[in-house]
Amino acid sequence: MSFYGDLREVLRGPRFRRLFGTRVVSQFSDGVYQAGLAGYIFFSPEQHTTAGAVAGAFAVLLLPFSLVGPFAGVFIDRWSRRQVLLWSALAKALLAALTAVLVVGGADGPLFLLAALGLLSVNRFFLAALSAALPHVVVREKLTMANAVTPTCGTVAAFLGAGAGAGLRLIGGDGDGGTGVVLFGAGVGFALAGLVSTTLGRTELGPDLAAESTRVRAALGGVVTGLVDGARHIWRRRPARNGLATIAGHRFLYGVSTIMTLLLYNNTFTAGGTAGLASFTVTLAASAVGFLSGAVATPWATARMRIETWVAGLLLFAAVALLLFGLPFQAGLFPVAGFALGVASQGVKVSVDTLVQRHVDDAYRGRVFSVYDMLFNAAFVAAAAVAALVVPPSGISAAVLVGLASGYALMATGWLVLRRESARPQKSVPDQVD
Numbered sequence: 001m002s003f004y005g006d007l008r009e010v011l012r013g014p015r016f017r018r019l020f021g022t023r024v025v026s027q028f029s030d031g032v033y034q035a036g037l038a039g040y041i042f043f044s045p046e047q048h049t050t051a052g053a054v055a056g057a058f059a060v061l062l063l064p065f066s067l068v069g070p071f072a073g074v075f076i077d078r079w080s081r082r083q084v085l086l087w088s089a090l091a092k093a094l095l096a097a098l099t100a101v102l103v104v105g106g107a108d109g110p111l112f113l114l115a116a117l118g119l120l121s122v123n124r125f126f127l128a129a130l131s132a133a134l135p136h137v138v139v140r141e142k143l144t145m146a147n148a149v150t151p152t153c154g155t156v157a158a159f160l161g162a163g164a165g166a167g168l169r170l171i172g173g174d175g176d177g178g179t180g181v182v183l184f185g186a187g188v189g190f191a192l193a194g195l196v197s198t199t200l201g202r203t204e205l206g207p208d209l210a211a212e213s214t215r216v217r218a219a220l221g222g223v224v225t226g227l228v229d230g231a232r233h234i235w236r237r238r239p240a241r242n243g244l245a246t247i248a249g250h251r252f253l254y255g256v257s258t259i260m261t262l263l264l265y266n267n268t269f270t271a272g273g274t275a276g277l278a279s280f281t282v283t284l285a286a287s288a289v290g291f292l293s294g295a296v297a298t299p300w301a302t303a304r305m306r307i308e309t310w311v312a313g314l315l316l317f318a319a320v321a322l323l324l325f326g327l328p329f330q331a332g333l334f335p336v337a338g339f340a341l342g343v344a345s346q347g348v349k350v351s352v353d354t355l356v357q358r359h360v361d362d363a364y365r366g367r368v369f370s371v372y373d374m375l376f377n378a379a380f381v382a383a384a385a386v387a388a389l390v391v392p393p394s395g396i397s398a399a400v401l402v403g404l405a406s407g408y409a410l411m412a413t414g415w416l417v418l419r420r421e422s423a424r425p426q427k428s429v430p431d432q433v434d
Contacts, residue, residue, distance in 0.1 A: 029189025031161020255383025290342020
């Protein structure tokens with residue numbers, strides 16, 4: 001069946017559409033909120049951000065809610081996932097409104113930071129619950145297509161939301177009032193996402209604890225024990241383990257390139273301020289198109305080649321694109337590089353999401369995807385720390401960019417080796433994507 005035929009079949013399911021709608025509305029609002037924060041923190045017209053300042057901001061925003069991931073997984077495997085979606089969306093709405101009020105009132109100190117951190121921390125519960133709930137609304141054979149549709153459309157929605165937030169900021173101006181409007185608008189979107197989640201039944205999204213053993217129930221008794229149990233569950237499943245290692249490596253490289261791009265648009269390509277944010281948004285839009293293209297191509301490609309071959313090709317594509325379109329350090333070429341990295345990012349993520357969902361048990365999915373989120377964000381924080389040391393304020397560093405390309409090429413080589421090893425015993429293997 002064609003990609004669009006499979007897509008229509010997945011979208012035909014009413015429960016899938018409801019979960020899909022919850023994700024899209026929430027992640028669009030995430031984009032609006034993140035645009036408000038980015039404009040307020042990174043693109044203030046009176047400052048030229050350094051790599052250290054950007055790294056510090058990302059560490060503060062990412063590391064705390066990365067640590068929330070293990071806690072989120074344990075509770076997602078115990079509580080109604082529909083209720084997790086509802087209450088976390090409403091909490092995000094209240095915190096977004098609070099940050100808007102604080103910005104307008106000029107109180108951008110510790111309370112503002114805590115409110116923003118709280119919102120981003122709660123978002124871990126929301127996103128982990130979405131991933132853990134997906135197998136409850138689609139049949140196993142359609143997980144690849146569902147993984148191409150849901151996270152990808154959510155990412156595209158976030159990019160569109162960022163564009164909408166940047167547009168609101170252009171209308172409202174660079175002042176605190178304009179930022180407040182953007183943040184409050186995101187809060188309204190979060191509340192709507194919570195409303196959409198109520199179209200699903202309270203028990204429709206799991207977890208399926210009734211059929212599980214007392215050993216699993218005991219694991220839910222402690223957060224740390226649950227995290228360790230989830231990590232062991234991943235380690236015993238080689239396809240999921242290899243996929244998560246690749247995601248962590250890719251996220252590190254992508255994090256360094258993101259900070260480099262932000263510095264280029266804030267300090268080199270423009271004079272910062274609204275012009276810098278608008279230009280940076282163009283590259284984000286190109287990345288969004290790349291994400292969508294990667295999602296469309298992945299189910300088609302993995303139906304015709306081994307998943308190891310496809311992942312290796314994507315990583316190699318990212319390496320070549322960085323050298324061709326990033327190395328000249330020209331403003332007109334960076335959106336092209338952004339598009340290429342978007343294709344590789346989402347193609348790899350769809351493949352890894354499917355491997356993880358197919359090779360872990362439902363009672364562990366919340367904890368497994370929390371480990372996934374923790375690696376995803378911790379790798380970006382590590383990238384921020386490295387970027388603070390090696391990327392100059394201008395964002396221009398040929399050595400760093402060549403190093404990023406080399407990292408992608410090395411991971412591609414690793415997946416080609418895996419392909420050769422897995423092809424030896426038999427033609428049909430568990431981690432082959434349908």
